[in-house]
Amino acid sequence: MKAQNLNQIAICAQQQLLTNPNPQLLNPLLSRLTNSKNAFFHLYNQMLSHPFSHNHYTFTHALKACSSHHAHSKALEIHARLIKSGHYVDIFIQNSLLYSYLARNDVVAASNLFRSIPSPDVVSWTSLISGLAKSGFEAQALQHFSEMNSEPRIVEPNAATLVGALCACSSLKTLRLGKSVHAYGVRMIANVNVVFDNAVLDLYAKSGSLKYAKNLFDKMSVRDVITWTTLLMGYARGGYCEEAFGVFNRMVQSAEAEPNEATVVTVLSACASIGALSLGQWVHSYIDSRQDLVVDGNIGNALLNMYVKCGDMQVGLRVFDMIEHKDIISWGTVISGLAMNGYGKRTLELFCRMLVEGVEPDDVTFIGVLSACSHAGLVSEGVMFFKAMKDFYGIVPQMRHYGCVVDMYGRAGLFDEAEAFLRSMPVEAEWPIWGALLRACKIHGNEKMSEWIKGHLRGKRVGVGTLALLSNMYASSQRWDDANKIRKTIRGTGVKKVAGCSWLELELYNNRSDSNYRAQ
DNA sequence: ATAGGGTTAG
Secondary structure (H helix, E strand, O other): OHHHHHHHHHHHHHHHHHHOOOHHHHHHHHHHOOOOHHHHHHHHHHHHOOOOOOOHHHHHHHHHHHHHOOOHHHHHHHHHHHHHHOHHHOHHHHHHHHHHHHHOOOHHHHHHHHHHOOOOOHHHHHHHHHHHHHOOOHHHHHHHHHHHHOOOOOOOOOHHHHHHHHHHHHHHOOHHHHHHHHHHHHHHOOOOOHHHHHHHHHHHHHOOOHHHHHHHHHHOOOOOHHHHHHHHHHHHHOOOHHHHHHHHHHHHHHOOOOOOHHHHHHHHHHHHHOOOHHHHHHHHHHHHHOOOOOOOHHHHHHHHHHHHHOOOHHHHHHHHHHOOOOOHHHHHHHHHHHHHOOOHHHHHHHHHHHHHOOOOOOHHHHHHHHHHHHHHOOHHHHHHHHHHHHHHOOOOOOHHHHHHHHHHHHHOOOHHHHHHHHHHOOOOOOHHHHHHHHHHHHHHOOHHHHHHHHHHHOOOOOOHHHHHHHHHHHHHOOOHHHHHHHHHHHHHOOOOOOOOOOHHHHHHHHHHHHHHHHHO
């Protein structure tokens, strides 16, 4: 249907070229071909070949098409042509060029081009400000915004300009400035503007002012899918995941706006982060009820991640199979999900399947694979995978990879191998690795190795979990003096409980409580 | 003709 339309437009353009190659009639046709790269540039080239069948408008459309098809060298070519032909003096052309540089995040070229515009208008300023904000140069965006507003003020900002500035404030979480932009907009903007309101809502949501956000949301007379998704995202980011789900639920009940991919992905991540399986299942059934939402791509990965985090690997695997276009994230999610949930053998099976299907594993994939080997006691496989990761895939091991290997040896009681591996590491092992090994020593009763590790730890800053474990080990071998010394050190650190620690540290800490309990 | 809003993940 759509292709047929494109064909009709193309045929229409050909007739036009034959009978009356007039740019006023050809430009609108050209513009409607923007989505089809080949058809667009075919007509564009035909229009160029005749001096009277194109004008300024033709190039603004061409630059837009370059941006949407990421045809950067084509845009450069057009830039050169425009300078040569003298079209460059037109402000629409300058703005279109400026936008094409910003669309590909070339902020240096864009800034230079902006400086070369003799009298930038509100569109030039707005493009620059929002382009900088989106490329991560928020401070520069705000600098230009204030420059634009300083006296003598030649160009007045409009709603679109304020939205660009709000976007920068939101990323920087600069609530003060954002509020003043909000106030300015309230005075200046005459009609209801849902885009502006959404930008303000996003500012409050991202900077954690959920009360303000909720207040604004309730006051808005027009709300669309972005309004709802922004509020939902605000709650989810703030850690109020039940509330986030509540927003989704109300959105569906009210039917004020229809959830889309972004909405569903956000609410699924909220469910995942609190392990709320039943809420996640509700979202799943909602997705199934919508024929236009497919379990693939982002939605597929988000759904898979939700089941993995909620520990339901059975359905997780079924979702994984449903994902038609499995990317590195899909594979990584299911592989580390299986590893995390204790399915060592199945992790490796899936890893093999990944290789068979020709998907190149990355660093995160190997963390899953190695931890599966460690937990399943598959030492020789783990050693082989670690070697293949380095030598075959050229992945430089990170601390987490080293940790898996040391942990693997330790769990298997292979302390000589663990020691040799630790000595061979090009970087000093971090504390959780030593801690895990100490724990293994304790389990396997390896006193000699413990002493070696303690020698290493002496005089260095140690994590509380590791210290607790050390103290506990001394206590269990009736070395009370040593144990007390370490307890003092723990108190000296002023840490009452383990805060913001790694999962491994937490495990160590729990282990300590367990053995204390057993000792009583 | 050119500029403006929300998204997640191993």
